[in-house]
Amino acid sequence: xxxxxxxxxxxxxxxxxxxxxxxxxxxxxxxxxxxxxxxxxxxxxxxxxxxxxxxxxxxxxxxxxxxxxxxxxxxxxxxxxxxxxxxxxxxxxxxxxxxxxxxxxxxxxxxxxxxxxxxxxxxxxxxxxxxxxxxxxxxxxxxxxxxxxxxxxxxxxxxxxxxxxxxxxxxxxxxxxxxxxxxxxxxxxxxxxxxxxxxxxxxxxxxxxxxxxxxxxxxxxxxxxxxxxxxxxxxxxxxxxxxxxxxxxxxxxxxxxxxxxxxxxxxxxxxxxxxxxxxxxxxxxxxxxxxxxxxxxxxxxxxxxxxxxxxxxxxxxxxxxxxxxxxxxxxxxxxxxxxxxxxxxxxxxxxxxxxxxxxxxxxxxxxxxxxxxxxxxxx
Numbered sequence: 001x002x003x004x005x006x007x008x009x010x011x012x013x014x015x016x017x018x019x020x021x022x023x024x025x026x027x028x029x030x031x032x033x034x035x036x037x038x039x040x041x042x043x044x045x046x047x048x049x050x051x052x053x054x055x056x057x058x059x060x061x062x063x064x065x066x067x068x069x070x071x072x073x074x075x076x077x078x079x080x081x082x083x084x085x086x087x088x089x090x091x092x093x094x095x096x097x098x099x100x101x102x103x104x105x106x107x108x109x110x111x112x113x114x115x116x117x118x119x120x121x122x123x124x125x126x127x128x129x130x131x132x133x134x135x136x137x138x139x140x141x142x143x144x145x146x147x148x149x150x151x152x153x154x155x156x157x158x159x160x161x162x163x164x165x166x167x168x169x170x171x172x173x174x175x176x177x178x179x180x181x182x183x184x185x186x187x188x189x190x191x192x193x194x195x196x197x198x199x200x201x202x203x204x205x206x207x208x209x210x211x212x213x214x215x216x217x218x219x220x221x222x223x224x225x226x227x228x229x230x231x232x233x234x235x236x237x238x239x240x241x242x243x244x245x246x247x248x249x250x251x252x253x254x255x256x257x258x259x260x261x262x263x264x265x266x267x268x269x270x271x272x273x274x275x276x277x278x279x280x281x282x283x284x285x286x287x288x289x290x291x292x293x294x295x296x297x298x299x300x301x302x303x304x305x306x307x308x309x310x311x312x313x314x315x316x317x318x319x320x321x322x323x324x325x326x327x328x329x330x331x332x333x334x335x336x337x338x339x340x341x342x343x344x345x346x347x348x349x350x351x352x353x354x355x356x357x358x359x360x361x362x363x364x365x366x367x368x369x370x371x372x373x374x375x376x377x378x379x
Contacts, residue, residue: 006039307321
């Protein structure tokens with residue numbers, strides 16, 4: 001099978017699709033498929049691009065979104081010759097131009113929905129922060145009427161894959177998707193020690209790793225950390241449009257000596273760097289099913305995650321934080337400094353179990369691709 005995968009971000013950038021895409025592409029190649037990946041990027045080529053077992057095309061981002069969409073459309077269109085199925089890990093930036101190009105060529109489209117484009121746009125533009133569920137319940141997505149209808153067109157044209165049943169139910173109601181045109185493929189739970197990274201004695205670092213965007217709620221983490229009674233340093237690893245705001249908050253809270261910022265790293269390098277951290281902290285306003293959680297658990301790294309999540313093993317998490325409460329985040333950071341409570345928390349994190357290997361994930365993807373090919377492109 002010839003498969004074209006489109007994504008908005010790719011290694012070495014930070015973010016779920018940036019690390020998920022090279023893994024699923026490589027696994028599909030191992031299963032005997034021919035795969036091409038096309039992605040937006042900060043430059044045309046990176047030093048390690050030649051190591052991937054699939055063809056990688058980078059489309060350099062410009063300042064203007066519509067121009068980027070057009071550039072992506074022009075880059076992806078000739079790559080569709082001979083392709084059996086297309087797969088987008090992005091709704092709009094890559095998903096829209098891919099869908100338009102695939103419609104012209106009459107090629108099936110599968111879209112994986114991980115976050116929420118309208119909600120993230122709302123937060124990034126300075127809207128009053130709130131979890132995704134509240135945003136949708138209040139009908140605030142209706143304020144982006146044109147974008148809402150664009151998403152409907154894109155999703156209804158595709159077979160849509162979600163990370164969880166709860167997420168699928170939410171978006172089926174919101175966008176009027178037919179059940180038979182949707183599916184669920186849970187994120188993989190890697191095997192213990194999957195990267196060959198060995199955790200040793202915990203150090204004195206609390207770590208956030210990810211994109212510096214509004215939905216990640218990093219400024220609330222900083223506000224909580226500023227008043228928490230904790231001996232640990234806070235390490236922020238990533239980049240993004242919120243970086244200057246984050247640096248401003250660090251300065252305003254007088255945390256320059258206690259908070260460090262590092263650029264994003266490729267996954268192997270990242271986990272080598274943070275393998276002995278006290279804990280990873282993910283205070284997002286909502287994070288639907290972040291791969292980082294299962295990856296950290298598999299490496300024995302305790303992780304404190306937002307309660308606004310759709311993780312399939314959510315009930316096994318020993319504790320979660322309330323992204324809307326700086327006080328709750330502060331208390332959870334202080335819990336990590338209490339040795340007895342921390343040991344109990346870390347042990348419960350290690351006990352989390354969910355069987356879903358990368359081989360399972362690939363098998364489910366191939367099942368979806370085979371299904372859409374058997375049904376044709378239009379339904």
